[in-house]
Amino acid sequence: MADQTYDYDVLVIGSGPGGYVAAIRAAQLGLKTACAESRETLGGTCLNVGCIPSKAMLHASEYFDAAANGAMEKMGVKVKPTLDLDAMHGQRLDAVNGLTGGIEFLFKKNKVTWLKGHASFEDSHKVKVGDETVTAKDIIIATGSSVTPLPNVEIDNDKHVIVDSTGALELPKVPKHMVVIGGGVIGLELGSVWRRLGAKVTCIEFLDQILPGMDGDVRKEAAKIFKKQGIEIRTGTKVTSAKATKTKATLTLEPAKGGDEETLEADCVLVSIGRKPNTDGLALDKAGLETNDRGQIEIDHEFRTKVDGIWAIGDVVPGPMLAHKAEDEGIACAENIAGQTGIVNHDVIPSVVYTWPEIAGVGLTEEAAKEAGHEVKTGKFPMMANSRAKTNHEPDGFVKVIADAGTDRVLGVWCIASVAGTMIAQAAQAMEFGATSEDIAYTCHAHPTHSEAVKEAAMAVQGKPIHM
Numbered sequence: 077m078a079d080q081t082y083d084y085d086v087l088v089i090g091s092g093p094g095g096y097v098a099a100i101r102a103a104q105l106g107l108k109t110a111c112a113e114s115r116e117t118l119g120g121t122c123l124n125v126g127c128i129p130s131k132a133m134l135h136a137s138e139y140f141d142a143a144a145n146g147a148m149e150k151m152g153v154k155v156k157p158t159l160d161l162d163a164m165h166g167q168r169l170d171a172v173n174g175l176t177g178g179i180e181f182l183f184k185k186n187k188v189t190w191l192k193g194h195a196s197f198e199d200s201h202k203v204k205v206g207d208e209t210v211t212a213k214d215i216i217i218a219t220g221s222s223v224t225p226l227p228n229v230e231i232d233n234d235k236h237v238i239v240d241s242t243g244a245l246e247l248p249k250v251p252k253h254m255v256v257i258g259g260g261v262i263g264l265e266l267g268s269v270w271r272r273l274g275a276k277v278t279c280i281e282f283l284d285q286i287l288p289g290m291d292g293d294v295r296k297e298a299a300k301i302f303k304k305q306g307i308e309i310r311t312g313t314k315v316t317s318a319k320a321t322k323t324k325a326t327l328t329l330e331p332a333k334g335g336d337e338e339t340l341e342a343d344c345v346l347v348s349i350g351r352k353p354n355t356d357g358l359a360l361d362k363a364g365l366e367t368n369d370r371g372q373i374e375i376d377h378e379f380r381t382k383v384d385g386i387w388a389i390g391d392v393v394p395g396p397m398l399a400h401k402a403e404d405e406g407i408a409c410a411e412n413i414a415g416q417t418g419i420v421n422h423d424v425i426p427s428v429v430y431t432w433p434e435i436a437g438v439g440l441t442e443e444a445a446k447e448a449g450h451e452v453k454t455g456k457f458p459m460m461a462n463s464r465a466k467t468n469h470e471p472d473g474f475v476k477v478i479a480d481a482g483t484d485r486v487l488g489v490w491c492i493a494s495v496a497g498t499m500i501a502q503a504a505q506a507m508e509f510g511a512t513s514e515d516i517a518y519t520c521h522a523h524p525t526h527s528e529a530v531k532e533a534a535m536a537v538q539g540k541p542i543h544m
């Protein structure tokens with residue numbers, strides 16, 4: 077039963093993986109729930125222009141690459157691929173339409189009201205959505221994030237020359253030369269897509285290494301693999317400007333630590349230097365809220381903001397900007413609102429880069445573990461020595477298990493492997509239950525699977541892997 081004073085028990089602002097999941101859980105718990113969304117379709121960045129369409133392009137381009145680069149021929153399958161980019165985009169759009177429509181179905185099934193339009197606060201319990209004003213006892217801000225702009229580099233997705241991730245998902249033809257600004261997740265995933273389809277790709281990274289935040293060994297090995305695939309990686313370099321004509325862009329670069337300028341030409345530039353929380357136009361001040369110096373809304377462990385009845389989750393709050401983190405926060409936040417105890421263990425959030433091979437990790441890097449004061453033992457097992465990876469002609473990568481030297485408790489697991497994104501789930505689950513490396517080493521793993529490499533890396537922590 078809704079509290080009679082308000083139109084809704086819960087109003088969620090934003091229908092990304094944080095917002096739509098929170099709305100469904102709140103409704104499942106018997107709360108009268110609405111979700112405001114300014115986009116035409118539900119699902120947020122993730123379903124519309126993020127996780128899903130990027131994976132559709134990565135998956136399809138992986139097939140093309142395997143056929144074009146001789147990987148299939150090696151296995152006795154002779155094919156000469158030709159690219160039908162329109163059809164590739166078509167299957168991307170099918171995936172997006174199917175899944176965003178699926179959320180609409182789930183809203184109807186769970187009786188979540190979809191309020192269409194941009195939401196802004198009138199006060200801490202009153203929100204204007206489009207032309208309508210609604211009140212709610214509890215409000216969850218799940219407005220997500222958008223691209224961080226780069227000074228002197230103007231993004232115009234319609235012209236296809238200087239684009240962000242949304243533009244890079246929709247290019248109507250394969251660029252001859254794509255320059256990716258930022259060697260992070262988006263740059264490497266979408267750079268990989270267009271490299272596989274025939275573009276020369278140059279990646280410009282400000283720091284000394286790509287993939288900040290990942291384990292040092294992984295960063296080093298990943299750079300080697302991408303270079304072998306033909307992506308030119310220039311670290312320690314910054315882009316100071318990019319000027320576009322109708323068909324090409326001229327970039328000005330300089331060493332990150334200062335030095336001589338140079339120019340570089342490209343027919344497509346992807347700006348992927350990070351994302352920033354969406355709070356513009358929300359009128360947070362009318363609700364008594366503000367953002368921190370990183371533009372995020374601060375919350376406590378239970379996702380409460382400093383204003384009673386207002387909660388926040390997902391990309392708009394501190395923490396990694398990941399869909400599964402947003403989803404889990406959505407569930408926990410709704411459960412807290414309903415008087416239950418919703419918890420997210422932020423120490424065990426896996427992250428995956430969906431390149432070929434995939435790159436994944438959970439928990440602490442070796443560097444972070446040492447910095448936190450742990451004496452560590454590590455075990456590493458190469459995919460080359462894993463029977464399934466070897467048989468499948470997927471020799472690149474390794475699994476690394478980091479354990480506390482005293483207690484043997486697993487602190488982090490990092491891997492590069494064709495199916496690293498799937499393998500990392502078992503590491504996350506083991507860590508969630510406080511596993512030691514010995515626990516993983518003595519768990520029976522099916523043979524032949526890539527996951528046996530996780531077991532062997534755990535055995536290597538004890539210095540006793542079998543196949544190495």
Ligand code: FAD
Nearest residue numbers: 090092093094114120121126127195220390391397398399
């Ligand atoms: P969002 O998904 O950003 O959703 C917020 C929604 O709120 C949006 O639909 C927006 O329109 C709406 N909104 C904002 N302000 C208002 C307002 N005032 N009124 C009404 N509606 C509003 N993460 C992964 O875990 N795995 C991946 O593989 C992955 N791939 C990605 C690929 C790309 C190219 C990009 C850009 C991101 C990717 N991410 C991935 C990150 C992931 O998309 C985000 O972490 C996730 O979508 C965050 O969820 P959210 O619910 O916080 O916000």
Ligand code: NAI
Nearest residue numbers: 258259260261262263281282314315348349350351397428
């Ligand atoms: P990112 O933070 O992953 O990488 C940005 C990179 O750009 C960093 O390496 C940074 O050092 C570099 N950089 C910053 N300024 C620069 C400059 N001026 N010149 C050159 N390099 C510069 O950000 P990205 O790739 O834009 O992704 C944004 C977010 O989206 C990430 O936080 C990620 O969590 C999420 N995402 C997740 C995916 C996944 O889980 N597979 C896929 C895509 C995005």
